Amino acid sequence: MQTSWNWVLSVVPTAPYRNVQMYDVDGFNATSADVSALHNAGIKAVCYLSAGTYEDWRPDASQFPSSVLGKSNGWPGEKWLDIREIQSQNSALRSIMDARLDMCRTKGFDMVELDNVDGYTNKTGFSLTAADQVYFNATLANDAHARGLTVLHKNDNEQIPNLLPYFDGALNEQCNQYKECTTAQNGSYGLDQYVSAGKPVFQAEYKLSTSSFCSDDNANNFNGVRFALNLDDTIFEPCR
Secondary structure (H helix, E strand, O other): OOOOEEEEEEOOOOOOOOOOOOOEEOOOOOHHHHHHHHHHHEEEEEEEOOEEEEEEOOHHHHOOOOHHHEEEEOOOEEEEEEEHHHOOOOHHHHHHHHHHHHHHHHHHOOOEEOOOOOHEEEEEEEEOOOHHHHHHHHHHHHHHHHHEEEEEEEOOOOHHHHHHHHEEEEEEEEEOOOOOOOHHHHHHOOOHHHHHHOOEEEEEEEEOOOOOOOOOHHOOOOOEEEEOOOOOOOEEEEEE
């Protein structure tokens, strides 16, 4: 479960790469050649996708029905999606997301990171429930597996007990800063449940110094790293 990793979304990384086993990069911006270059360097490639929000700059933006577009999630050009639509027959949202997963597979990625999959805890403009979120997240995890891709559970820690069987590992932001990493801290859910299941946890902090969180991450067997908030590769301070 100990896996060294880097997370670079603001730019597409190029060689020479950092000496790690895995890179998480933007699935749209990275090309097949970029993925091949990572593989040639002995590095696994993770395909970052925002599954729970609409992004107006993506090439498939025009395919989203207006009915599924909700409130802004706070980032320019992004809106929360009505993930309930994926439960309908001939779902447009599922077709869009499956096409994105096909893109990841075609480019040669090994794994997928599905972002913004916690809309039910946010002001989306829709009456989303925890059950709606589980259905959406599990459906996309299954669809990723059907394409030979492994998939990471991003944030949404409260639903770890429900989603653990569907995902191959977890990626979390700032659980140390907010003191919500483990079951002991939360009561019924925690990233330690992934570790107990033999699945890796990738943990990112932005504001905390490594001296304040690495000992805990190492003790929990999390792959902790401090990054720059915009994930531009200017800060890379791994715990191990």
